[in-house]
Amino acid sequence: MYKLIAIYKIPNDIDAWEKHYSEVHTPLVKKVPSLKEIRLNRITGTPRGASDLHVIAELVFENKDDFKTGMSSEENMACGKDLFNFAKEIVSVHFAKEEVISL
Incomplete structure (x- = not known):
């Protein structure tokens, strides 16, 4: 799997951010060609307590060609x-190739 990973820090106005993310941004993302799924990871903390992260979003593509199609x-x-x-001030965007390690 190939992914675009967006890491969001905690926004100043969480309610406004959540509203925009669910009502505006997610519908736009769902239109990206070849996108297999969207995975939202809502950060609940760290081993030491609070985190400065809010959400890690993964846009998942089946393979490299699908990823290229979607990204372009x-x-x-x-x-x-x-x-x-x-989200300009609170997001970083990364590209990744997933590797699964079987147990």
Whole structure:
């Protein structure tokens, strides 16, 4: 699996952020071609207590070609514009190739 991972710090106005993320940003993301699924990881803390992170979002693609298709799409460009309008100061974006280690 190939992923775009967005790591969000805790926003100043959590309610406004959540509203925008669910009502505006997520519908845009769902339009990205070849996207298999969206995984939201809501941060609940660290071994030492509180965290400065709010959400880690994973946009999952089946393979490298699907990832390239999604990332180069107009729909993804619209997501990027929206992302930097509502979360520019609190987000970092990363690309990853998932490796699974079996038990």
